Amino acid sequence: MYIGEILKTLDRVSTGVPGLDELIGGGLIPGRVYLISGPPGSGKTTIGVQFLVAGARNNEKGLYISLVDDPKVIIQDMMKYDLNILPYAKSGKIVFYDIGYHLLRIEQKLTWRELFVKIKDVVSAERPKRVVIDSFTSIEQLVADPENKRREIGNFIRSLEELDVTTLVISEMLSSDNYTDEYYLASGVIVLHHFMRNYTMIRALQILKMRGTPHDSNIKRVRFSKEGIRVYNEAPF
């Protein structure tokens, strides 16, 4: 353990989401694993892409590991924002890696450990500074040993931290009273919400936990724009 590593907590990595860094002490502590969770269509993939684009603008390589969706479709969807995703994908500044393609086609189910070794190998080979893994929840039915999840996720998070990458793990929100292992093991958890109010969809975000950072846990207003998601330091209603 080196003092230089400990002092890393003084550096911050921008989330790329306007309004969010200010709520978490200037950004994410580098080299850690964070969870972005939320219901369908709440903006999880958008935040993941904003995070990688913020890195790419800073000449940091990003890696988007898709566990289910076809990366082609993700790029198509994300091109609707003014984030310039296509040139970054073409130049390899952001690499989209399709693990889902292999996962869904192999005959025999992988164990959590085999899956994580696969992901780790990709990260080691690509040597990115930022990683997004989208999405965790949906692979739970695809592994051979669901009972080993907590232990293996714990090992996996430690091994990612050793690779010196800042990682966003995307997870679907099943129900707020049923927190899954990744909520406990990640260094920070950001939850997206949406509510119906007077026939209008209200979008919001909540910093549920952010280790090593003072923050408030109140629900904040979120709006979509051409630049992706923006967070406002105000109550949603």
Ligand SMILES: Nc1ncnc2c1ncn2[C@@H]1O[C@H](COP(=O)(O)OP(=O)(O)OP(=O)(O)O)[C@@H](O)[C@H]1O
């Ligand atoms: N400009 C916009 N205005 C309002 N809503 C928008 C805008 N752009 C995108 N959206 C919303 O964002 C949603 C898609 O966001 P995104 O794909 O990031 O969500 P997600 O949480 O990853 O979804 P999924 O659970 O399907 O993976 C769309 O379904 C749409 O509702």
Ligand SMILES: [Mg+2]
């Ligand atoms: Mg998504």
